Amino acid sequence: MEEYLNKSIKEIINQFSEVGNILNEYNIGCAPCSVGSCLLKDIVKIHNLPSEEEQELMLRIAKVIYPDREVKIPEVKRKGEAKPKEISYSPPMKKLVNEHVLIKRLVAMIPKVIDNLDVESEPGRQVAINSIDFIRSYADKYHHAKEEGILFKYFSEDLHIIKTMREDHEKARAHVRAMLEALDKKDKEAISEHLNAYQELLTEHIKKEDEILYPWMDRDFSITRVGELFAKFNERDEEFGDVPRMCEEFINKLEEKFKLTEVVK
Ligand SMILES: [Fe+2]
Numbered sequence: 001m002e003e004y005l006n007k008s009i010k011e012i013i014n015q016f017s018e019v020g021n022i023l024n025e026y027n028i029g030c031a032p033c034s035v036g037s038c039l040l041k042d043i044v045k046i047h048n049l050p051s052e053e054e055q056e057l058m059l060r061i062a063k064v065i066y067p068d069r070e071v072k073i074p075e076v077k078r079k080g081e082a083k084p085k086e087i088s089y090s091p092p093m094k095k096l097v098n099e100h101v102l103i104k105r106l107v108a109m110i111p112k113v114i115d116n117l118d119v120e121s122e123p124g125r126q127v128a129i130n131s132i133d134f135i136r137s138y139a140d141k142y143h144h145a146k147e148e149g150i151l152f153k154y155f156s157e158d159l160h161i162i163k164t165m166r167e168d169h170e171k172a173r174a175h176v177r178a179m180l181e182a183l184d185k186k187d188k189e190a191i192s193e194h195l196n197a198y199q200e201l202l203t204e205h206i207k208k209e210d211e212i213l214y215p216w217m218d219r220d221f222s223i224t225r226v227g228e229l230f231a232k233f234n235e236r237d238e239e240f241g242d243v244p245r246m247c248e249e250f251i252n253k254l255e256e257k258f259k260l261t262e263v264v265k
């Protein structure tokens with residue numbers, strides 16, 4: 001089994017497709033993942049299942065790989081306890097989770113933005129321009145840049161989970177470029193297409209960060225590191241001055257415009 005713990009999950013799934021189904025049952029979405037080169041042992045560590053579930057998962061995988069053998073499952077060493085039902089974040093990670101909430105509020109309004117899309121009139125175009133501008137200034141230049149420029153630097157660039165997150169950021173940037181081009185050409189269909197794709201991408205991306213990446217990173221951080229990270233985030237916030245507050249105001253106004261009462265958490 002040791003040999004398979006050090007193999008990439010895509011390789012294992014290609015050889016034993018049932019392993020993808022088993023991981024899916026534990027809400028570990030490796031089968032549809034575009035990168036899929038995480039090692040089996042890293043997946044187990046990152047997802048931090050309760051130890052009983054982890055043993056059960058590993059036994060099921062081992063039975064698929066070695067159907068005729070009795071396999072002993074090596075214990076995977078990890079820091080901290082398995083995840084509690086309610087995730088508790090360190091203060092700097094909580095900051096990022098709160099930023100996600102504002103991004104999710106915009107993402108939740110994308111269907112309304114599309115339904116009301118008017119590229120002909122100036123006020124109509126302005127709604128699209130402002131929404132795209134929020135994505136560029138808040139979600140990307142403020143939030144994603146904080147992750148890439150500060151948070152991810154504490155981990156190896158070769159880690160596949162980090163590569164996947166960076167790839168998601170690049171995909172989001174490509175959608176923004178395409179939206180702006182389409183807006184120039186007054187191409188409603190292309191704007192809607194890229195807004196929809198952005199909504200789908202960011203919904204999954206934020207979920208992965210909130211539920212898997214940040215808790216995993218938090219388990220790895222010492223108290224000194226947490227303090228350092230918090231100070232660096234605050235420094236970055238100061239550089240941005242009033243921008244985050246103005247972005248929040250924009251979201252409040254857009255929700256008012258669309259008369260949205262449901263609270264996004
Ligand atoms: Fe991210």
Ligand SMILES: [Fe+2]
Pocket residue numbers: 096100143144147206209
């Ligand atoms: Fe994020």
